[in-house]
Amino acid sequence: MNPLSIRLATLLMLSQLAAGCAFLQEHSGTAAGVVGAAGTADEMSLLTPEYAAGALIAYAIYDPFAPTWNIRVQRIDPVRVRFELRMKALHTGGEGEARQVFLRHARQLVEAEGFAGFDVVNYEEGVESTRPFARRVASGEIRLARSRVWPEF
Numbered sequence: 247m248n249p250l251s252i253r254l255a256t257l258l259m260l261s262q263l264a265a266g267c268a269f270l271q272e273h274s275g276t277a278a279g280v281v282g283a284a285g286t287a288d289e290m291s292l293l294t295p296e297y298a299a300g301a302l303i304a305y306a307i308y309d310p311f312a313p314t315w316n317i318r319v320q321r322i323d324p325v326r327v328r329f330e331l332r333m334k335a336l337h338t339g340g341e342g343e344a345r346q347v348f349l350r351h352a353r354q355l356v357e358a359e360g361f362a363g364f365d366v367v368n369y370e371e372g373v374e375s376t377r378p379f380a381r382r383v384a385s386g387e388i389r390l391a392r393s394r395v396w397p398e399f
Contacts, residue, residue: 315347319355325390326367327355332374333382344371344384352388362393 318330329351331344348369356364369386 315344317347317351319351322387326387327352327390328387329385331384344382345369348384348386352386355388356390359390361390363391364388365391 314334316332316334318332320328320330322328329348331347333344352364352366356362365388367387367389369384371382371384374381374383
C-alpha cells in the first residue's frame, strides 16, 4: 500500500466517523470539526502509518462504545437482589452517575419481573485501588415489592 492510499483510507475513515458523530449527537459542528482536524493532521504530517497505528491502539484500549459501568446482578433470594457496579478503567466522565445507573437497572428489573416497586436496603460507593488504574465501584441491595392493592400482580 502506498502512502497516498493510506492517507485516503484514513481520511475516508475519519469522514465516516465524523458523519456518525454528527448523526448520533445531532450537532452540525461535529462533522466540520472532525474534517477540520483531519485537514490539520494532514498538514502536520500526522497521518503517517505510525501515527495511525498509535491512534488505532489508543482507540482499542479506550473503546468509547463500551459501557462505562459493568453491572453484575446477583439474586440473594426471591425478593432480594444485589447489584455490583464497576467503572471501566479509562473513561471520560461518569464518575457521579453510579447511583443513577443502580436505580435505572433496579427499575428495569422490577418492570421486567412484574413487581410494583423496590426498596433500597443498602447502597455504597467507593474507589478500588487496582493497578495500573483505580476504578470506581458501587454496590447495593434492593428488596422487590409486590402491589399491596393487587397482590396477585
